[in-house]
Amino acid sequence: MNPIVIWFAIGVACMAGELFTASFVVVFFGAGAWAAALVAAVHPGPEQELAAFLLVSLASLLFLRRRLVTVFRGNKADASATASGSGGAPEFVHTGAFAEVTKDIPAGGIGEIELGGSFWRASSSMAAPAGSRVRVKGPSPADMLVLEVEAVQ
DSSP states (O other): OOOHHHHHHHHHHHHHHHHHHHOSSSHHHHHHHHHHHHHHHHHHHHHHHHHHHHHHHHHHHHHHHHHHHHHHHOOHHHHHHHHHHHHTTTOOOOOOOOOEEEEBBTTTEEEEETTEEEEEEEEEEBOOOOOEEEEEEEEOOTTTTTTEEOOOO
16 A cells, blocks of 8 residues: 555544544644655655654654643633632623623523623523613622623613
8 A cells, every 4th residue: 555645544543533532642643644644755765754753743742732732721820810810700701890681681590691792691689681781790609600790770
């Protein structure tokens, strides 16, 4: 079988394997396999192909993994600081912010508000119909993704 096809298939298998592991390791071996396929197309030879595979796999693993993990999974220090400071809600969601009700909020139930260009689930002790203005009291202690609001007169 053609070594280009073999290396390419190994690369595809590694990329597919990364979808199941989410470890951000296997993907770099897939990139190395594709580099080996490119070398096989330009300068065939098992030694050169293996060298390209190892060089690209290990170099990308060492130099790119940490950066890509931070990009795709986020910085845990920043996430914990945000979660402890505002209950997981973004910084602009603070006590006193005004929002518009987009879906009715029944008394003691959950509806929806628009705040800062985003839609949030919201709860209130009093009913608030769609179109009314509310003031954000903060994240709900029961569910940090739900904002507690109060009607504004």
